[in-house]
Amino acid sequence: MNISGREVGPGCPVYVIAEVGVNHDGSPGRAVELVDAAADAGADAVKFQLFRADLLMSAASRLAAYQKGAGESDPLSMLRRLELGVDQMRPAVERARRRGVHAIVTVFSESLVAQAEMLGWDAYKTASPDVIHAPLLSALEHTGRPIILSTGAATLDEVLRAVGWLSGACARLGVLQCVSSYPVADESAALGGIVGLRGALPGLPIGYSDHTTRADTGGKAVTLGACILEKHLTYDRRAKGPDHAASLDPDGFREYITLARRGVAVAEDDPMAGPPLKRVLDCERDVRAVSRQSVCSTRALVEGTVLSAADLTVKRPGWGIEPFHLGTLIGRRVLRGVGADTPLSWEDLG
Numbered sequence: 001m002n003i004s005g006r007e008v009g010p011g012c013p014v015y016v017i018a019e020v021g022v023n024h025d026g027s028p029g030r031a032v033e034l035v036d037a038a039a040d041a042g043a044d045a046v047k048f049q050l051f052r053a054d055l056l057m058s059a060a061s062r063l064a065a066y067q068k069g070a071g072e073s074d075p076l077s078m079l080r081r082l083e084l085g086v087d088q089m090r091p092a093v094e095r096a097r098r099r100g101v102h103a104i105v106t107v108f109s110e111s112l113v114a115q116a117e118m119l120g121w122d123a124y125k126t127a128s129p130d131v132i133h134a135p136l137l138s139a140l141e142h143t144g145r146p147i148i149l150s151t152g153a154a155t156l157d158e159v160l161r162a163v164g165w166l167s168g169a170c171a172r173l174g175v176l177q178c179v180s181s182y183p184v185a186d187e188s189a190a191l192g193g194i195v196g197l198r199g200a201l202p203g204l205p206i207g208y209s210d211h212t213t214r215a216d217t218g219g220k221a222v223t224l225g226a227c228i229l230e231k232h233l234t235y236d237r238r239a240k241g242p243d244h245a246a247s248l249d250p251d252g253f254r255e256y257i258t259l260a261r262r263g264v265a266v267a268e269d270d271p272m273a274g275p276p277l278k279r280v281l282d283c284e285r286d287v288r289a290v291s292r293q294s295v296c297s298t299r300a301l302v303e304g305t306v307l308s309a310a311d312l313t314v315k316r317p318g319w320g321i322e323p324f325h326l327g328t329l330i331g332r333r334v335l336r337g338v339g340a341d342t343p344l345s346w347e348d349l350g
Contacts, residue, residue, distance in 0.1 A: 004122040009205040017230040018043040022082040031092040041254040045102035053079035055109040058315040059341040064290045066182040067242045113139040128152030129291040134324035146172040152180030153288035156278040178209035181283040183246035187271040194224045195276035215255040219264030292318025294343045305334040
C-alpha cells in the first residue's frame, strides 16, 4: 500500500505509528507535545481517535476491566473527558505535517467520517472492535484514503469477512494482528498471529498493533514479517487514564523504534510468539463484549413499531445485534417494548 507517497509492505522499511490515542488527556496542547515526541523518536506517523461519547456509548455501556483498574468509574464521563473534536485536533495535525510525519485517525462512528475528512488525514485506521461494523468500514472505504484494519479479539473468519467488505480498497489496505488487552502479558502477545494473517491474506501488508509494555516486541514482530507497527506513546506511564500503563514514554519509544528497524530474533520457544494462528484469546473476551458496537434504539420503541432508519443507530456495547445487520432491520416489527438508547436483540423483533 502507499500512504502519502510512502510505500508500505514487504521489502520496505517498517512503518511505525505512534498511537497518541487518548493519552493527551483531552488537552489539545498535550496532543501537540506528543506529536513532537513521536517525531523526535523517529516515528513515521502519529494516530489520534475521533469520537463523541454520546454517539459511541449507549445507556447499557460499561467499563472494561482494564479501565476500572486505571481508576475510571463511568464510561460516559471517561470518554467525555478525553474527547478532542476536529477543530481541537487541527493544531496537532498541522504540527505533524510540519514535522514530516503522517497523521492518521481512528473514527468510531459512521456519522463522524465526514467531519474527519475536513482534516485530510493521510490514512484511516480502524479500531479492533469495529471489525464487525460494516457501515463504518464502508464509509471509510468511500473516502478513497488508505485503511489500516486492526483485528484484536477477532476470529480469522471475522477478519476475512471485513477484508471482503473492503474489497474495493484492497490496493490501499493493511491488516494488523492485535491482542485487545491493556497491557498484554508476554505470554499473550500472540506474535504468531502475524504469520497466520500473512498466510490467509497473501498480498496485503500485515502488521502488529502492540499493547505489550516491552521495547523489543516490535522488533520481534518485524522478524516475523510485520510491515507496520502501532504502539501507544505517552508522556508518563504513571499518569491517570485508561491507556497510559500500556504505552511507552518518549525514551522507551525511541528504543522501540531502534529495535524495530534492526529486528529482534525470535527463539522457537519464545512465549511471545505462540502458534501461527489468528484467534481470540481469553484475555480479550471482556474487551470484545464491552467495546464492540451493536444496533441500538434511538428512542423508546413500543410493541408493534415498524422500524425505520431513524429508529436505529450503532453504539457500544457489543451484546446486541451486530452492526452489519443494520440495513436488514428496516421494516421489521418490534415484538416487545425496547427502551431508548438500548441494544436490540433478535428476540425483540418479528
